[in-house]
Amino acid sequence: MTSRPKFAIVTIGSGSYLGSTVHDATLANALRRRGYEVVVYWMLEETPELLAEGVEQRMLCHGTRYQFSRPSEFMDRVIGRIAFRLPRKLRRAVAQGVPGFVENLMRNLVCSLFCYERTDVALAERLARFIEQDGVTHVKMGFGSIGALAQEAQKRTRKPFDYLVTFQGDEEFASLAEACGVTDVYRRRVDEAVRNARWPAIVLSRHYASRLVDDLRLDGSRLEVLYCGIEPPKQGTAPDFSILTETFPRLRRDLPIVAFVGRQESEKGIDLLLYAAKILLSRGLRFQLVVCGATAKGLAYRAAIRDIVTHLGVDLHHSGAISIATRDALFAHCRCAVCPSINGEPFGLVVAEAMSLGAPAVVPDYGGVAEVVADGVRAGGLIFRCWDSGDLARQLERLLTDDALHAELADNAPRVAARFSTENMVDGFLAHIGLQEEAEPQILHEDATSL
Structure with missing residues (x-):
């Protein structure tokens, strides 16, 4: 190994895994700022605007490699290159507009890794060639579920490298493996990839580590908690409210805003938020509800949201993906940000971002997201009982009606978010792989052995 390592991060560039892509890109950019050489290897799609100057890709x-049940070099190298000449916005519109397109593609990816005697050998060989050509010494796999590729690549390279895996949304891979009837193979190969890695796997929260031990039967001693990081907001005056009205022209300054920002998919629990909003409106509370964010699995759930809103008679300010400037303005001016997820989030990146801008968060008591809103006795938000729209309504009512409580949480929120x-x-990551001798960051870097 060289004294100054070069990193490669293998990540899936969009879709249901956009949060993980942001996490991986943030780490790549931070490592580059520290003077390390970094290359990002995109799978399926690319999101190059997330990367800073100097990060190779x-x-x-x-x-297209996974358009059919078996991986196709022709579909990847020929059709894929042709398709990628089209604007990315058009590619994603097609993927979202065809019902089941993304699910089918991801199912075929899972099949290529776990349905056959060996994982996708041709792709592992390509990964090995990239690593050799780029002089990479350390490889971070964006998911534990694709760790088998790194393990297979190690067998095919003339230049040794070390790898580690990250678990950040692997339950979706596990669900697809179950649908393909290969759960046992999936668990075995994921476990092998974790055990054969030089370092314990990174997990984004204590709750998620426990879930992996229970659901995938992984060894807790091979898991270590390292929370995500967010860039701190720029110092200065708050974003002007007019930024919001460019996207949401009916928003008013004089009514409190309850905001959801995130992927508009069924597992995010947006319907729970709509039911809670109806309960509060029936009690005479006045507020504005904003729901916005991208989709990855098609537009069906967004259509369902519109149908639910119509049946409930809720006035919703609704949008697709928004700019970072609009997101920051929304968090700066909203009464609170809500994460009503029903799926046990591995972390809560959007929640941390909202709190960093002074927005108290309301989150479920299930998943790693609950670990984001409190730091010891200090809280930057409230917790409701998961899947319980009535309790969500109660917590929202507290924030909407109790000005003293809201002021306390809003004051705490940026300080709680500063942990992330x-x-x-990046300090925790470097310490984890033995490249930093300083004391490890408080709370952010934890052994999961006791799980």
């Missing part, structure tokens, strides 16, 4: 495989700085994350 390559396309490891196009989504990018610098803390």
